[in-house]
Amino acid sequence: MDAGKIVKRFAKSEFSIHLNELFDDMPDELESLLNEAHDRYLHLIDVTKGNFSGSTVVQDRANFPKMVKRGESGLPVFDGDDCVEFMAACYRIPELLCRMFVANDYNWIVASGCVSDPSEIDRNNQELMNHLKNTSALEEVIQFLIQRGLLNETGPAVSN
Known part of the structure; x- marks a missing residue:
C-alpha cells in the first residue's frame, strides 16, 4: 500500500466500498493484529x-470494567467506542485505524441483515468521515504503518 492511495480512497464517494477495499489490501500482519485486538x-x-x-480476560475486565455492559435482556452490549478504545490501549494501534476497522466490520454486519436499518451504513460512514477530517490522526495512522514497514512513503500523505 502507498500513502497517496489511502488518501485518494478516502476522498471517493463510495466510501464503504473503498473502506472495504482498503482492508482487503491490508498486509496480513496488520490484519492479524486488528483481528486479534477486536x-x-x-x-x-x-x-x-x-x-x-x-x-487474560479476568485482567482485561479488571482494567476495563466500564466496558463490560449488559442490555435489558442480560445479553452483552457491544459498544463501538469502547471497542476502539480497548483495541488502541491494549495493542498500541492508532485509534483512527481501530475506528476504521470497527466501522468496516459494522458495515458488514448491517449489510448482512443483522441490523434491520440499512441507513445505519450511511450513519456509520458519516461518523467515521468526521473522524477522518482530523489530519493529525490520519498522519498518526500513516506513521504507524510506515514504522512497521507496512506502507511505502511516497511524499506527504495529508496536505493542509
Missing part, C-alpha cells in the same frame, strides 16, 4: 470465548 474485546464483553486465556 477478538480480545469480544472476549472482554463475553460475546465469545476460547481464544484468550481466562487470566
Whole structure:
C-alpha cells in the first residue's frame, strides 16, 4: 500500500466500498493484529470465548470494567467506542485505524441483515468521515504503518 492511495480512497464517494477495499489490501500482519485486538474485546464483553486465556480476560475486565455492559435482556452490549478504545490501549494501534476497522466490520454486519436499518451504513460512514477530517490522526495512522514497514512513503500523505 502507498500513502497517496489511502488518501485518494478516502476522498471517493463510495466510501464503504473503498473502506472495504482498503482492508482487503491490508498486509496480513496488520490484519492479524486488528483481528486479534477486536477478538480480545469480544472476549472482554463475553460475546465469545476460547481464544484468550481466562487470566487474560479476568485482567482485561479488571482494567476495563466500564466496558463490560449488559442490555435489558442480560445479553452483552457491544459498544463501538469502547471497542476502539480497548483495541488502541491494549495493542498500541492508532485509534483512527481501530475506528476504521470497527466501522468496516459494522458495515458488514448491517449489510448482512443483522441490523434491520440499512441507513445505519450511511450513519456509520458519516461518523467515521468526521473522524477522518482530523489530519493529525490520519498522519498518526500513516506513521504507524510506515514504522512497521507496512506502507511505502511516497511524499506527504495529508496536505493542509
